[in-house]
Amino acid sequence: MSDKPWGGRFDAPTNAFVEAFNASTHVDARMYAEDIAGSRAHAKMLSQQGILSDDDLVAILRGLDEVEAEIEAGTFEFSIALEDVHMNIEKRLTDKIGDAGKRLHTARSRNDQVATDTRLYLRKRSNELLVRIRTLQSVLVTLAEEHAETIMPGFTHLQTAQPVTLGHHLLAYVEMFERDAARFIDGRNRMNQCPLGSAALAGTTFDIDRSFTAKTLGFDAPTANSLDSVSDRDFIMELLASASICAVHLSRFSEELILWMSAQFSFVELPDAFCTGSSIMPQKKNPDMPELVRGKAGRIIGGLMSILITMKSLPLAYNKDMQEDKEAIFDAYDNLEGCLRVFGDMLPGMIVHKEILHKAASSGFATATDLADALVRAGVPFRDAHEIVGKSVAYCIRESLELHQMPAAACADIDARLGVEMVQALSVEACVAARDHVGGTAPNQVRLQCELWKNKLESEYA
Numbered sequence: 001m002s003d004k005p006w007g008g009r010f011d012a013p014t015n016a017f018v019e020a021f022n023a024s025t026h027v028d029a030r031m032y033a034e035d036i037a038g039s040r041a042h043a044k045m046l047s048q049q050g051i052l053s054d055d056d057l058v059a060i061l062r063g064l065d066e067v068e069a070e071i072e073a074g075t076f077e078f079s080i081a082l083e084d085v086h087m088n089i090e091k092r093l094t095d096k097i098g099d100a101g102k103r104l105h106t107a108r109s110r111n112d113q114v115a116t117d118t119r120l121y122l123r124k125r126s127n128e129l130l131v132r133i134r135t136l137q138s139v140l141v142t143l144a145e146e147h148a149e150t151i152m153p154g155f156t157h158l159q160t161a162q163p164v165t166l167g168h169h170l171l172a173y174v175e176m177f178e179r180d181a182a183r184f185i186d187g188r189n190r191m192n193q194c195p196l197g198s199a200a201l202a203g204t205t206f207d208i209d210r211s212f213t214a215k216t217l218g219f220d221a222p223t224a225n226s227l228d229s230v231s232d233r234d235f236i237m238e239l240l241a242s243a244s245i246c247a248v249h250l251s252r253f254s255e256e257l258i259l260w261m262s263a264q265f266s267f268v269e270l271p272d273a274f275c276t277g278s279s280i281m282p283q284k285k286n287p288d289m290p291e292l293v294r295g296k297a298g299r300i301i302g303g304l305m306s307i308l309i310t311m312k313s314l315p316l317a318y319n320k321d322m323q324e325d326k327e328a329i330f331d332a333y334d335n336l337e338g339c340l341r342v343f344g345d346m347l348p349g350m351i352v353h354k355e356i357l358h359k360a361a362s363s364g365f366a367t368a369t370d371l372a373d374a375l376v377r378a379g380v381p382f383r384d385a386h387e388i389v390g391k392s393v394a395y396c397i398r399e400s401l402e403l404h405q406m407p408a409a410a411c412a413d414i415d416a417r418l419g420v421e422m423v424q425a426l427s428v429e430a431c432v433a434a435r436d437h438v439g440g441t442a443p444n445q446v447r448l449q450c451e452l453w454k455n456k457l458e459s460e461y462a
Helices: 016-022 025-048 054-073 085-097 099-103 110-146 166-190 210-216 226-231 234-261 288-311 320-349 354-361 368-377 382-399 408-414 420-424 428-433 443-460
Strands: 151-156 159-165
Touching: 025 054, 025 085, 025 110, 025 210, 025 320, 054 085, 054 099, 085 099, 085 110, 110 166, 110 226, 110 234, 110 320, 110 443, 151 166, 151 354, 151 428, 159 166, 159 354, 159 428, 166 234, 166 443, 234 288, 234 320, 288 320, 368 382, 368 420, 382 408, 408 420, 428 443
Parallel strands: none
Antiparallel strands: 151 159
């Protein structure tokens, strides 16, 4: 008999190059534990249903244990001739226990087998990513609490807009990563249905118990349609979309750190352990880790585009194109986990230059909106107030002044309703403290949000 599980139909051997090109073992071998777990559950179900003898079940379970031990010990030799992780494990099992190993594949196909393995593997990896996200959130909450009163310029269009606290800025990313976590949880829960038993596409003629298999593997239920079970990869698209959005958040954060660490900003300094130097310019300290994380976002998004394009024209049910799905999602998960780890390890050692941040917030007319608000409270319509402050800023630019330095005569010349006491009262501290409401940047609100987040991370998400 041929070594190929489908070899009986063919008279000539597979071309050597085609054999290597066709194989997915180098990608899917990482799912060995999930494949063995699925085989154990399938064998137990077959035995329960009287399809597999008790002796065969004992031999299969023993043999699977031995195969798993060999893989974990590094003594197992994967062969591309056997195409994938499933057939490598089945062949080794059959070598060990004989015909009982050949009976294991009764009432299943590699189509439902790989769909099950992939869901099991991504369920586990999604849980690991969630741990990384929660760790990073905890780091950010600690930093936000430490910098609840550290004032910095807030930007729109990368132009100075209004003063905010660094704590408030950091908590913005905590919120982003919370939505990322929710997307992974949602995707993980939605894919938690078991395809095993769908066989190639139409189900099986054997009297199987799919609910038993699903429960044994920790799924919520068996999938409802055998065609959909083996041809569905939208769970991979969804998880890749979640990974891409999370990578975009990390990329935006990276961009800010890169800017903040430049000599033109000098807001922060990252730890030496996460930076590198130049081979020619001895003064350089390059923010390589944020730059690399920023670059990884493109790679992860590329994985999403790859699977969307691969799946967009495939008829039901399984097609060989779908073998390309795992490389994209595995690469994305590997790289996203690395990015989250870098940030979680790097940020606690970040040095914040508070004085430079404060000086930057105090320049660039960051208090202009507060001056307009003061005029409105004095009875000036907002559009008039906006124009008055705009003229005031133009005056200060000509005279190289900040708003709070405007003399009384200049205020009167611009508009009689602009009192010098209004401009003299302007300070970044007052501007920040005044925004003391839910979602505001005031130190009180930052501390309150930090307490809420600590409770969530320590209790609800522990």
